[in-house]
Amino acid sequence: MDYVKVSYDNKIVKHFAIATVFWGIIGMTVGLWIALELVFPQLNMGVPQLTFGRDRPIHTNAVIFAFVGNGIFMGVYYSLQRLCKARMFNDTLSKIHFWGWQLIIVLAALSLSMGFTTSKEYAELEWPIDILITLIWVVFGINMMGTIMVRRERHIYVGIWFYIATLVTVAMLHIVNSLAIPVSLTKSYSMFGGVQDALVQWWYGHNAVAFFLTTPYLGLMYYFLPKAANRPVYSYKLSIVHFWTLIFLYIWAGPHHLLYTALPHWAQTLGTAFSIMLIAPSWGGMVNGLLTLRGAWDKVREDVVLKFMVVAVTAYGMSTFEGPMLSLKNVNAIGHFTDWIVAHVHVGALGWNGFLTFGILYWLIPRMWRTTIYSKSLANFHFWIGTLGILVYAVPMYWGGFTQALMWKDFNPDGQLTYTFLETSTQLKGMYALRSIGGALYLTGVFMMAYNLFKTASQGSFLANEEVEVPEMPKIYNKQKGENWHRPIERRPIQFMVLALIIVIIGGVVELVPTFLIKSNVPTISSVKPYTPLELQGRDIYVREGCYNCHSQMVRPFRSETERYGEYSKAGEFVYDHPFQWGSKRTGPDLAREGVGWLKKPDSWHYIHMLDPRSLSTGSIMPAYPWLHEDEIDTASTPAKIRVMQKLGVPYEEGYDQIANEDLMKQADAIALSLKTDNIETASNMEIIALIAYLQRLGVDINAETNQQKLEK
């Protein structure tokens, strides 16, 4: 057998490893910060950049794209070279990829704290950064596929299949969900509106979990778990079935985020059905991971790397069972909008992604620095404090979720709601405090790991280029007897990529296309009118401050909700909403009917409430927004905003952009006047005026429709 020398690039792996730890600490610290803000709402100190609504997207984006993102690249760059027996395709591309990704993260953190956001969860970044992400992703793609093309191993190992699926699917999801028309460099409106925007967003949101937090990490599991256990994966056959069924089924399940909303029923049902089916491949993968350790469980007692990996795979199994359960409509009716979902995602994020990353780091760093781990006992301590942290985080959130759901739905014997929303939210304060402790424990463990890895690296010497001799791949392939159709695909990465793309496109097309093309999926309501310019500006302030992080605008068709908020939400109400603002969590009450019925409050109430929420709602955990009372509305942007809305099909009259600001000031003056009657003196061009206009508009259109129907009867 002829051998050839290969030099693996460890330097790029080292860069990504450092970035993983660094951004992990940042992302989790922001998480702890926002957790504490729910316990001590005064913590924002009146500073917009420190407020929950702006910091929660920083936390989610940092943990998903910075911590896990760098973790993916660290693992892929290490394993891909070894599985392909080739150095990364191009060192310059590797560097561009690394620095480009870090630049994106920094820009993301800055822009989100400035309030530049699209408000689409986990896709909040504005269009220039979206374009940059696309470019850097292509660089990664070329580098990865290039390496696979020049490989010295005929067969493409299953871990790489997961990487390829990640590459194509994330590209597709990111591009479709980010489609928007720019208003300025820092502001754009989603190309989609209302129900369609919601469907696209959760098709993305769900599959961001699937193809950013799951498939690449499964690829890593299939490489690093066998490595750490020093034995091949339990069943390679199972891993093949796991791969194809997982990527095929996952893409369909997005609508389970929108159960009982105004999304057409057939789409909701489709989402539920595929979510249930997903248990099979997910558990296939989990079982495959755990059984890899069969006969080697004694090693798990000794080896901290395996400990982390076993808990990671177990957490994966738990959250992929819980997910389908939450997709059942009767369970979702309880769990949705509550802290149960927060518990669910954190079992996945802290357990699966976090622990697998830690396991890989503890395995990788000593190897690349050619030494042993600095302190085994510290690593073991990290394992236990991390596990305890997950429990102390998750249990109170489950408890809180059930408490919330039960209190929201509780009726007294007279048939009235037992609790006000405020009572249900103050009830949870203790749970929020406990959760912060859980998060702090987990973060403490990460700091210990950083120290331990740093000391490990200091005592070793880094091997930047690892030289190995690998068998040369024969130029001519001798087909084995009985080979069938799948084998050639495994040797042809491009065809493989195309097949994977086709598989994932199908689910998306079946869900998205009918909702877009068939008009009757979104029945129009004639009383629904476009926002006035002032309301539009107010809505953009609502988006900027991230109000959707705590307030939904989606009344589900339950008696407990219609009694609390009013008429349930209909698809036709949202046709002019670019982007939609349905939200996914009710830390505060739903706002869909805030401007009508028994929920309507005087302008002065909103003015004071935004200045000092607790003066009107004792014990409220809402932050104060004093800057809205001092900053002026950006009226210069009104014409451009109106023009973009027109392009998106919102029926403002031709040339309205030129006179929109006149209407804006008229409406603003009226609100300032109404505030004056309540002894509040303010200029009418303040941001708070626009926000009040928007809040007072919520629910007005559908109310007009209902009144009209009553008159007709």
Next chain:
Amino acid sequence: MSFTYYLSNIDGVSIYPIISLIIFFIFFVGLFYWVSKLDKKSIEEISNIPLDKNDNQLKN
């Protein structure tokens, strides 16, 4: 708002679900069949790829 209501508006719609069912049935049955027929030796070889048994670590 049932699924069938919207679908019934499309011409010749009944053929689509049958076609897609057949495609995926064949794909997954083919997959399971192929997986079950895999040669044990080559599977063992493949699943050992991550362990790089044939590589020689050079002194660095």
